[in-house]
Amino acid sequence: MAYEVKGVIASGKGEPVGISTVVVPDPGPGEALVAVQACGVCHTDLHYREGGIGSDFPYLLGHEAAGVVEAVGPDVTGLAAGDFVILNWRAVCGQCRACLRGRPWYCFATHNAAQKMTLADGTALSPALGIGAFAEKTLVAAGQCTKVSAAIRPEVAGLLGCGVMAGLGAALNTAGVGRGDSVAVIGCGGVGDAAVLGASLAGARTVIAVDVDDRKLEWARQFGATHTINSGASDPVEQIRELTEGNGADVVIEAVGRPETYQQAFYARDLAGTVVLVGVPTPDMRLELPLLDVFGRGGALKSSWYGDCLPSRDFPMLVDLHLQGRLPLDKFVSETIALDGVEEAFAKMQRGEVLRSVVVL
């Protein structure tokens, strides 16, 4: 049996997204069918639409989601119909070289559904990040479903499935921010603000938010930024140094994905400091740095994929912190919209009007 549902499709590079019928197969071995309740609009969805991630159109967009399991494949254990889950794009395999070395957050062979979702005419769809959750139902690998407490609102829970986890994890896991550190975050959208929140949660003493938009800086303060810099108006490298006794920050997190902001991050950190790149660049981008500076400034230049998270370890913990009132995840939800509001949500994202628009089904 298969289900016909509505889904948001990007059919070609740069073309506006539209709603089409999506055919979702019944779950086979290792798979789960999930009734999506909420799915956030992430900048990565826009990257897909713009052809910045690949050219496997048509894409079924949406990957920051929570919902309820409707059915599982014949051999699936530990997951059942009725479970409230956050969807993840890191269903670790347990067998690749990263997993075998005890570093499953790098897993190089993560699981996705084996069967394809299709358009009504049979055209196979590429689900964004192996999820495809701007749809009433989606088919994923069972391991992509992480059970969490159903006490959290779905539109809040879903955000942990990508951007908020990426930002929190960039600070907590990749950078390993600790008590007393100085941290700067360049780019304060949903991902950057989550990094601000993560740094604050980890006990950073100074948390500097940098953006070109004053509204974003105002919001960053609500997530724990102690200082803000509008980098359209003044040089962020100088400003960050001034705020850190002339030294630069211990950790600088880049959450834009552009060579110029990476360069700012590189020079705004203290000697032996850490740069974490979370923003996703496009294939045409190039970086030029004096190799002597790479050597002479020392420290660590890291990239953070999905906040180096382990969904099974991190999602239930972060949901609990939220339910205890210690992690204000609800502040990321700027608005809730319907499936047909995704294209307009991209425009709002580009105009800087929202942190997260969340599709509620």
Ligand SMILES: NC(=O)c1ccc[n+]([C@@H]2O[C@H](COP(=O)([O-])OP(=O)(O)OC[C@H]3O[C@@H](n4cnc5c(N)ncnc54)[C@H](O)[C@@H]3O)[C@@H](O)[C@H]2O)c1
């Ligand atoms: N590494 C990962 O696992 C991961 C996961 C999710 C998203 N991302 C990426 O993170 C990035 C941010 O995502 P988002 O959803 O927060 O996007 P967003 O569009 O909501 O936020 C981007 C922010 O950067 C700001 N900005 C733009 N140009 C700037 C500049 N020159 N200097 C300073 N600030 C600038 C914008 O004003 C905006 O506030 C994207 O590239 C996205 O693809 C990465």
Ligand SMILES: [Zn+2]
């Ligand atoms: Zn693996």
Ligand SMILES: [Zn+2]
């Ligand atoms: Zn995302």
